[in-house]
Amino acid sequence: MYNNNMKENRQLLFERVVHQFAIYGEFESAQPFGKGHINNTYRSVWNQAGVRVQYTHQRINEQVFIHPGEVMENIERVTSRIRKKLTEAGMKDVSRRALTVIPAKDGKPWARDDEGGWWRTYLFIGGSHTLEQTSSPKEARFLGASIARFQSQLADLGGERLHETIPDFHNMEKRYARFYDALSKDCRSRAKDVQPEIDFMRKNEERGAVLIRALRDGSIPERICHNDTKINNILVDDESSEALCVIDLDTVMPGTSLFDVGDLIRTVTTRAAEDERDLSRVEFDLIFLEALLDGYLSEALNFLIPAELALLCEAGRNITQIMGLRFLTDYLEGDHYYHTTRPDHNLDRCRTQIALIKSMDSRWKQAEDIAAGLAGVADSPAFDTGKRFGIV
Ligand code: ADP
Ligand code: GN1
Numbered sequence: 519m520y521n522n523n524m525k526e527n528r529q530l531l532f533e534r535v536v537h538q539f540a541i542y543g544e545f546e547s548a549q550p551f552g553k554g555h556i557n558n559t560y561r562s563v564w565n566q567a568g569v570r571v572q573y574t575h576q577r578i579n580e581q582v583f584i585h586p587g588e589v590m591e592n593i594e595r596v597t598s599r600i601r602k603k604l605t606e607a608g609m610k611d612v613s614r615r616a617l618t619v620i621p622a623k624d625g626k627p628w629a630r631d632d633e634g635g636w637w638r639t640y641l642f643i644g645g646s647h648t649l650e651q652t653s654s655p656k657e658a659r660f661l662g663a664s665i666a667r668f669q670s671q672l673a674d675l676g677g678e679r680l681h682e683t684i685p686d687f688h689n690m691e692k693r694y695a696r697f698y699d700a701l702s703k704d705c706r707s708r709a710k711d712v713q714p715e716i717d718f719m720r721k722n723e724e725r726g727a728v729l730i731r732a733l734r735d736g737s738i739p740e741r742i743c744h745n746d747t748k749i750n751n752i753l754v755d756d757e758s759s760e761a762l763c764v765i766d767l768d769t770v771m772p773g774t775s776l777f778d779v780g781d782l783i784r785t786v787t788t789r790a791a792e793d794e795r796d797l798s799r800v801e802f803d804l805i806f807l808e809a810l811l812d813g814y815l816s817e818a819l820n821f822l823i824p825a826e827l828a829l830l831c832e833a834g835r836n837i838t839q840i841m842g843l844r845f846l847t848d849y850l851e852g853d854h855y856y857h858t859t860r861p862d863h864n865l866d867r868c869r870t871q872i873a874l875i876k877s878m879d880s881r882w883k884q885a886e887d888i889a890a891g892l893a894g895v896a897d898s899p900a901f902d903t904g905k906r907f908g909i910v
């Protein structure tokens with residue numbers, strides 16, 4: 519009875535907040551949707567004069583995004599720019615290729631629920647799905663090209679710098695400081711069970727900082743990037759299987775293009791799920807790597823400089839490491855950041871990241887050769903991390 523009341527209250531809260539958005543017709547139903555780790559996402563169905571129309575509603579995670587208004591300001595600017603570029607290019611189906619923010623009835627791009635929670639609404643992009651793993655090189659190529667296109671659409675955004683919605687998001691040094699803090703507090707007494715993972719992170723600390731130091735010392739330029747380009751943040755068309763729309767724009771802000779390449783490499787070059795328990799399945803697939811980079815560079819060679827091109831593979835290793843470190847930190851802190859659905863979920867995720875790095879290291883020379891061949895920078899080993907860190 520108590521539980522039923524709670525459920526009804528949540529439902530009422532939800533229905534009241536979605537009615538604040540400028541949506542016509544009658545609300546019919548809503549269901550939780552997607553597999554994101556951060557926000558709470560729902561798909562709703564409305565009856566608009568006899569036509570069933572769907573929307574996406576998200577409660578923004580305020581523990582993670584402490585200024586949701588700034589997140590939405592960024593998203594409005596970014597989606598308008600992408601829409602403009604697509605329209606200028608004569609693209610059809612623009613509302614399936616760019617997210618459309620539905621404003622609240624008061625004109626704001628968000629609405630607050632009765633508990634003060636922040637919500638937003640998008641058009642639901644029908645006839646699309648997300649992938650959790652890659653199954654063919656063709657897919658990897660589309661995914662790579664879609665992120666390069668996204669970066670180039672935003673390259674000349676102009677105006678004020680986008681808000682840093684999560685400051686130091688990919689700052690490895692800060693992530694290590696947080697990890698050491700969690701380790702010293704060890705509030706759940708879990709450190710004793712994860713010594714190999716802790717040792718791995720300690721051993722790789724220096725190398726992990728390569729990207730953030732290159733950005734800081736100006737060897738690679740600051741650019742607007744997505745910062746969270748994992749595979750399931752790209753919608754794929756059901757019919758053509760082509761990448762359709764880059765979503766999850768909360769972290770679009772200044773960074774290096776390599777953060778995006780890195781997260782693509784992390785999530786597209788293995789057939790294993792991020793939380794796979796059978797680590798023998800976590801393999802760095804060089805055929806997927808080649809297809810992914812080929813797709814990415816088909817657009818990105820127009821704007822990347824040699825120093826960026828020289829760090830493509832390193833970016834994959836770096837972003838895999840930062841995710842492993844963040845999952846381990848969250849595990850030590852008691853699993854309060856990422857959504858989890860089983861005990862040790864974050865630890866499993868951390869272990870897949872470490873397994874993937876080990877597999878990358880075992881194929882490092884081949885991977886670097888593939889990247890250098892595609893990027894045409896075989897003779898400019900600006901960073902030569904493989905040699906510096908004794909991998910090859
Ligand atoms: P999170 O930050 O929690 O990862 P996302 O913005 O990635 O949230 O959304 C979670 C999931 O919801 C996505 O992986 C995708 O499946 C789905 N999704 C989000 N926005 C849309 C949309 N406009 N149309 C269709 N599906 C969407
Ligand atoms: C989170 O929001 P989602 O699930 O797409 C996280 C990313 C991690 C990812 C790991 C804002 O992404 O940084 O790479 O989980 N997003 C945030 O799966 O922390």
Ligand code: MG
Pocket residue numbers: 553554555750751766
């Ligand atoms: Mg997401």
